[in-house]
Every structure is written in structure tokens, then in C-alpha cells.
Amino acid sequence: MSRRSGVLEFAVLGLLRESPMHGYELRKRLNTSLGVFRAFSYGTLYPCLKTLVAQGWLAEETTSDDPLAAPLAGRRAKIVYRLTSAGKEHFEDLLAQSGPDAWEDEQFGVRFAFFGHTERDVRMRVLEGRRSRLEERLEKMRASLARTRERLDDYTLELQRHGMESVEREVRWLNELIETERAGRGRAKGRPADQGRDDTNPTDTTK
Amino acid sequence: MSRRSGVLEFAVLGLLRESPMHGYELRKRLNTSLGVFRAFSYGTLYPCLKTLVAQGWLAEETTSDDPLAAPLAGRRAKIVYRLTSAGKEHFEDLLAQSGPDAWEDEQFGVRFAFFGHTERDVRMRVLEGRRSRLEERLEKMRASLARTRERLDDYTLELQRHGMESVEREVRWLNELIETERAGRGRAKGRPADQGRDDTNPTDTTK
DNA sequence: TTCGTCATGTAATGGGTTACATGATTAC
DNA sequence: GTAATCATGTAACCCATTACATGACGAA
Numbered sequence: 363m364s365r366r367s368g369v370l371e372f373a374v375l376g377l378l379r380e381s382p383m384h385g386y387e388l389r390k391r392l393n394t395s396l397g398v399f400r401a402f403s404y405g406t407l408y409p410c411l412k413t414l415v416a417q418g419w420l421a422e423e424t425t426s427d428d429p430l431a432a433p434l435a436g437r438r439a440k441i442v443y444r445l446t447s448a449g450k451e452h453f454e455d456l457l458a459q460s461g462p463d464a465w466e467d468e469q470f471g472v473r474f475a476f477f478g479h480t481e482r483d484v485r486m487r488v489l490e491g492r493r494s495r496l497e498e499r500l501e502k503m504r505a506s507l508a509r510t511r512e513r514l515d516d517y518t519l520e521l522q523r524h525g526m527e528s529v530e531r532e533v534r535w536l537n538e539l540i541e542t543e544r545a546g547r548g549r550a551k552g553r554p555a556d557q558g559r560d561d562t563n564p565t566d567t568t569k
Numbered sequence: 570m571s572r573r574s575g576v577l578e579f580a581v582l583g584l585l586r587e588s589p590m591h592g593y594e595l596r597k598r599l600n601t602s603l604g605v606f607r608a609f610s611y612g613t614l615y616p617c618l619k620t621l622v623a624q625g626w627l628a629e630e631t632t633s634d635d636p637l638a639a640p641l642a643g644r645r646a647k648i649v650y651r652l653t654s655a656g657k658e659h660f661e662d663l664l665a666q667s668g669p670d671a672w673e674d675e676q677f678g679v680r681f682a683f684f685g686h687t688e689r690d691v692r693m694r695v696l697e698g699r700r701s702r703l704e705e706r707l708e709k710m711r712a713s714l715a716r717t718r719e720r721l722d723d724y725t726l727e728l729q730r731h732g733m734e735s736v737e738r739e740v741r742w743l744n745e746l747i748e749t750e751r752a753g754r755g756r757a758k759g760r761p762a763d764q765g766r767d768d769t770n771p772t773d774t775t776k
Numbered sequence: 777t778t779c780g781t782c783a784t785g786t787a788a789t790g791g792g793t794t795a796c797a798t799g800a801t802t803a804c
Numbered sequence: 805g806t807a808a809t810c811a812t813g814t815a816a817c818c819c820a821t822t823a824c825a826t827g828a829c830g831a832a
Contacts, residue, residue: 365778366821370819370820384783384784385783385784385785386782386783386784387782387783393713394713394716394717395717395720395721395725396725396728398729400800402820402821403788403820403821403822404783404785404823405785405787405820405821405822405823406819406820408785408786409785412785425745440782440784440828441781441783441784448799460764469727474724474728475725475728476724477725478722478723478724478725494622500786506601509601510601510602512604513602515685516685517681517682517683518602518603518682518685520746521603521678521681521682524742528735528738531735531738535731539727575791577792578789591811591812592811592812592813593810593811593812594810594811609792609793610792610794611791611812611813612792612794612795612813612814612815613791614795615812615813615814616813616814619813638784646812647800647810647811647812648811648812666793695820
């Protein structure tokens with residue numbers, strides 16, 4: 363009932379926004395389409411889909427609903443999940459959030475992956491929030507390094523250095539992105555700012 | 570009984586190797602001393618310490634054991650944990666492992682942090698294993714990118730690109746480290762290559 | 777016909793956090 | 805004396821994985 367998995371829920375909703383899919387395919391897309399994204403196991407994915415259906419955000423469609431498919435009774439159906447209009451609405455709500463959660467490591471990646479469907483000002487807030495989050499982290503690392511430097515051996519030091527450099531690198535990346543956004547060259551799916559909520563889905567579902 | 574948390578256990582053992590500590594202090598060191606290391610909550614740490622004691626790898630010492638401290642009965646004691654000789658032995662065993670687990674994201678960081686106590690050939694295997702793990706990952710990313718490139722919007726593409734670049738960067742880092750090790754300039758705690766397993770420990774344990 | 781991959785699910789378990797409860801010690 | 809921080813612990817819960825069980829479908 364309270365299976366509220368955050369990232370997974372968000373990612374599923376977002377992927378199904380593009381076109382209906384069944385669970386198995388969904389899982390593959392979680393690895394690939396979405397940046398460097400973790401692979402959830404089926405033990406996580408399927409129960410999650412069930413609760414999303416229960417919430418009214420997804421609708422199941424078994425292949426037997428398809429008039430072209432052989433009407434075999436008792437045959438285990440392949441279940442295609444489709445985003446309902448309530449689900450679409452819910453996804454837009456999630457998409458509009460730009461608060462602290464959205465700058466955490468896990469959330470941020472998924473959020474970014476769906477920037478193509480996100481309003482420009484929200485994108486900016488998420489990007490800037492993420493950056494300040496990383497800068498805080500950097501501050502803490504620097505402070506703790508200053509305190510403990512002489513007590514640490516070379517390997518620990520090297521690890522620390524490399525870690526900080528990674529974070530610094532991400533900050534620079536964010537700076538560039540923010541710059542691009544500010545210059546108005548945000549790249550949202552071909553068309554610049556307009557994102558019509560088309561209910562006619564373009565991809566072939568029945569195949 | 571089966572509270573076998575892997576990383577945490579390893580990190581605790583390693584930190585206590587240097588000097589005895591109590592839980593609270595231990596937790597702080599997990600954030601700082603060990604590279605960019607995650608902070609475990611007390612709800613994880615304290616139970617873990619208990620099981621390590623039960624295993625015979627740690628020994629508890631309450632401050633009331635200290636003859637200088639006031640002998641107040643019933644007073645909640647500050648518990649200092651000390652690595653037993655069995656614990657030290659167990660840690661050496663863990664340290665000697667260089668199998669697949671050691672090249673996973675989580676494990677690798679801690680392993681590296683304790684390279685100062687690790688044999689050179691083990692260091693090499695861990696470093697090389699990690700590198701090949703990352704190269705596999707890179708291969709997969711490249712393949713999936715090649716398959717799906719045209720279907721992805723600019724943001725997703727950018728995320729993917731940045732992710733791959735991060736991994737590539739870590740590979741280059743590993744290359745340098747491996748080079749250094751191969752050149753014999755492994756930097757284990759001051760002295761270059763020699764690391765006799767001295768049982769006379771140099772850090773003051775009794776303090 | 778057998779093997780690999782597609783496809784869906786569940787029960788047990790694991791590893792961790794949160795929130796809570798308690799109390800000592802230090803700085804102001 | 806009171807607030808912050810040091811210090812230790814527990815119970816309830818959460819999120820996800822593992823191992824298992826089932827079965828369809830296509831290719832060799």
C-alpha cells in the first residue's frame with residue numbers, strides 16, 4: 363500500500379509517458395535510456411507496477427484485449443502498461459518539484475534525464491540546487507582534509523584528492539549547463555519551449 | 570547473528586586497527602578519514618559493533634575499567650572498542666582478498682583506503698580488477714548508446730556522455746596508479762615497498 | 777526437442793534509515 | 805541553568821535483492 367519508491371516510480375512514469383510498455387522492456391530501458399541508471403530487479407519492478415496501477419496512474423492491458431491476437435483463454439498474458447491521464451498529471455506534478463530532494467545524487471540523475479519535459483525555470487532551480495549541494499559537500503571535504511591531512515597515509519590522501527576532483531568536475535559541468543540554459547539554448551526535444559501534452563501516442567504499440 | 574554488513578565491518582576493523590575508539594568517534598571517522606565515504610547511522614553502527622564483539626574480533630572496554638576514572642556505579646559507561654588479535658587476523662584475511670567483490674563500487678573505495686596495509690601484489694590485482702570492471706561497464710554503455718542514440722533527446726544524451734566521461738576518467742586514474750605501482754613507487758605508509766607484518770604496532774594503543 | 781531469451785510473479789531475507797528514548801559532559 | 809554536543813541504544817519500517825517458480829516463444 364505504501365510502496366513509494368521515489369526514483370523508480372518517477373522513472374517508470376516518465377518512460378511510460380513516451381509510450382506504453384510491458385515490465386520486461388521497461389526494465390531494460392531503465393539501464394540504457396536513462397543515463398547511467400541503476401537496474402532494478404523484477405522483484406522490485408513488478409510489485410511497483412502493481413501499486414502504480416492501484417493508485418490509478420497506470421492501466422494494464424493484456425494482449426488478449428487486442429482483437430488481432432489469438433483469443434486463447436487461460437494463456438498467460440503479456441501485460442502492457444499505459445500511463446493514465448491521472449498518471450500523466452501526477453508525473454507533471456513530480457516534474458514541477460525543484461526542492462532539496464531533487465538535488466540528491468539519486469534523484470538528480472532521473473530528474474535530469476527528463477529535462478526534455480521540464481519547464482525551463484524548474485530546470486534552472488534543479489541545476490543550481492544541485493550545484494550548491496555539491497559545493498557544500500566540497501566545503502566539508504576541504505575542511506576535514508585540512509584537519510586530518512598529516513595523520514593520513516598517501517593512499518587515503520590520494521583517494522580523498524580524487525574524490526574531490528570528481529565533485530569539482532561535476533560542478534564545472536553544472537556551470538556549463540547553467541550557462542547554456544541562461545543563454546536560452548536549453549534543448550528541450552527539438553521544439554524550444556513548447557511542450558504540448560499530446561494524447562495521441564506516436565509509437566506503434568500493437569506490434 | 571548474521572549481521573554481515575561487508576563494507577561497514579571492514580571499515581570498522583580497519584579503523585580500529587590504528588587505535589581503539591568508541592562508536593561515536595568511529596562514525597565521524599567513517600565520513601572523513603576514508604575518502605568520500607558514506608556515513609552510516611548509529612542504528613547501523615552500534616548493532617554492528619555488538620556483533621563484531623560477539624564474533625570475538627572486538628573487545629569492549631568501559632571507562633570504569635580505568636582506575637583513574639571515578640568508580641561511580643550505575644553510571645552509563647563510554648565504551649571503547651579495541652581490535653583483538655583474532656580481529657586483527659580476520660582483517661588481514663579480508664585485506665588479502667582481491668576477488669570480484671573487491672572491484673565493486675562500494676568495496677573498492679574502502680579497500681583502497683586501506684592500501685597502506687595491503688600487500689603490493691594484492692593492490693595490483695584489485696586495481697587491475699577494478700579497471701577491467703569499469704572497462705566492461707564502458708563497453709556496455711557504448712553499445713547501448715550506439716543502439717539508441719537517435720531515439721534520445723539532447724538531455725538524455727548529455728547525461729549519458731557525462732556518465733561515460735566520468736568512468737573514462739576513473740580508468741585513466743587507475744592507469745596512473747597501476748603505473749606507479751609497477752614502477753615500485755607504491756606508497757605504503759612512508760616506507761616504500763617493505764611492509765613486514767610487524768606485530769609490534771607503532772601506534773600507541775594503550776593511550 | 778532442447779536451449780536461450782522473453783515474460784511475470786512471490787517469499788524470504790538483507791542491509792539500512794528514522795524516529796525515538798536516554799543520559800553525560802561542556803560551554804555559555 | 806540551559807543549550808549544544810557527546811554518547812549509546814532499540815524498534816519499526818523501507819527499499820531493494822535473491823532465490824525461486826512458472827510458463828511462452830523462437831531458433832538450432
